[in-house]
Amino acid sequence: MWGNAFLLSMLYLLVGVVVEIALRLFPSRFLQRLSLSLDSLPARALELMGAMDPLRTAFFNGHISESGVRLIFGLTTVVVIFLLALVVGTVMGTLRYFIARAAYRRGR
Known part of the structure; x- marks a missing residue:
């Protein structure tokens, strides 16, 4: 579970970096x-946490750079x-537990 999450995170970030570099070299x-x-996922998460408005204000006031x-x-x-x-790992693990438990009870 941790390995998959790490791999998916790194893949998402790698795609983001490649897109940003390509955008700088070949704007389209x-x-x-x-x-x-790609920015919509973190922007919505920050919006839900109430952190997007302060971040936006800090950016437009020059307190934080674009790279920040x-x-x-x-x-x-x-x-x-x-x-x-x-969350997905926990749900799948719980389902697996209940299925294994039901199969064990039937097998007795």
Whole structure:
């Protein structure tokens, strides 16, 4: 479970880095949309936590740089993916336990 979450997090971040580099070298409407769609996951998570407005204010006031926002988005993405992996792993583990328990009872 931890390995899958780590791998998925690293893959998401790698795609994000590649898209950002490509956007800087070859600006296009497609890459801009792809970048925005990748940013939507951490932006929504930060919005739900009430942290997006202070982050936006700090960015527009010059208190945090674009790379700082990218770092926060990246860390938020890793946390969201790990939490999703934990929830899915817990649900699957619980289902597996109940199925194994039911099979054991029938086998007696």
